[in-house]
Amino acid sequence: MAQYSKIEWTHSTLNLWSGCTKVHEGCDHCYAEALSHRWGNDVWGNDKPRKLTKSAPADLLHFQRTAAQAGKVYRVFVGSMMDIFEKPMPLIDTKGLEVMSEDKPVLTSHLRQRLFEQISQGVYPNLLFLFLTKRETNINKYIPEDWKVNPPSNVMFGASVVNQTTFDRVTENMKAVNGKKFLSIEPQLDFIKLGNLQGIDWIIQGGESGPRKRPFKIEWAYSMRDEAQSLGIPYFFKQIDKIQPVPEDLMIKQFPF
Numbered sequence: 001m002a003q004y005s006k007i008e009w010t011h012s013t014l015n016l017w018s019g020c021t022k023v024h025e026g027c028d029h030c031y032a033e034a035l036s037h038r039w040g041n042d043v044w045g046n047d048k049p050r051k052l053t054k055s056a057p058a059d060l061l062h063f064q065r066t067a068a069q070a071g072k073v074y075r076v077f078v079g080s081m082m083d084i085f086e087k088p089m090p091l092i093d094t095k096g097l098e099v100m101s102e103d104k105p106v107l108t109s110h111l112r113q114r115l116f117e118q119i120s121q122g123v124y125p126n127l128l129f130l131f132l133t134k135r136e137t138n139i140n141k142y143i144p145e146d147w148k149v150n151p152p153s154n155v156m157f158g159a160s161v162v163n164q165t166t167f168d169r170v171t172e173n174m175k176a177v178n179g180k181k182f183l184s185i186e187p188q189l190d191f192i193k194l195g196n197l198q199g200i201d202w203i204i205q206g207g208e209s210g211p212r213k214r215p216f217k218i219e220w221a222y223s224m225r226d227e228a229q230s231l232g233i234p235y236f237f238k239q240i241d242k243i244q245p246v247p248e249d250l251m252i253k254q255f256p257f
């Protein structure tokens with residue numbers, strides 16, 4: 001298996017751009033923001049531009065070629081340094097200059113649209129795109145019209161959840177989205193009861209890591225594991241905090257497809 005990402009639940013990670021704006025308490029210790037600042041990129045906040053990832057198109061073609069050669073389907077997480085369903089934002093290049101095309105500014109929405117068009121055209125038959133967002137109400141706003149009725153089979157829409165309040169809101173909002181869907185319950189900050197989870201194909205759960213990590217109770221994991229299993233939903237336990245060892249009976253790494 002080709003593994004281009006340190007994130008265990010995906011083979012590779014794709015960022016069309018880097019930069020974002022915080023949405024809720026799950027973003028408080030956003031590692032992508034910390035990394036961006038360390039790299040000297042001022043791309044966080046509604047008043048800041050996003051930075052173009054120039055290598056993204058070539059990276060994607062490389063992932064597709066590798067997966068095709070192996071005769072496999074590889075998962076591509078979009079994106080670890082951005083939110084694909086963020087509102088359109090201006091773009092800068094590596095020199096900090098505004099990205100232009102035919103004298104017009106290129107926006108993040110143009111990159112998103114181009115990727116969606118390529119997926120519709122079948123350019124990446126060996127890639128399963130995992131579009132993870134904290135802005136799930138924007139999914140139907142920004143996907144191509146025909147995806148609302150007939151979503152591509154190689155796309156999964158994911159939404160982030162951190163506590164019962166976000167879980168209840170997100171699962172309600174995700175009912176309006178067609179297609180394959182998953183929940184990323186990380187960093188989980190409080191107990192969550194899943195209840196009835198119609199239409200969700202995969203659950204990823206994990207606690208927070210890093211120097212400012214907030215506590216994660218192991219009983220939250222056992223409760224969610226049991227609920228997911230009784231609902232027949234593939235369940236992936238990622239981590240407690242990347243320091244504490246994961247008990248044997250929580251080493252569950254199931255995938256939906």
Ligand code: SF4
Pocket residue numbers: 020021022023024026027030031032033080081082083134
């Ligand atoms: S949505 Fe994701 S990338 Fe954006 S600030 Fe929140 S955690 Fe960071």
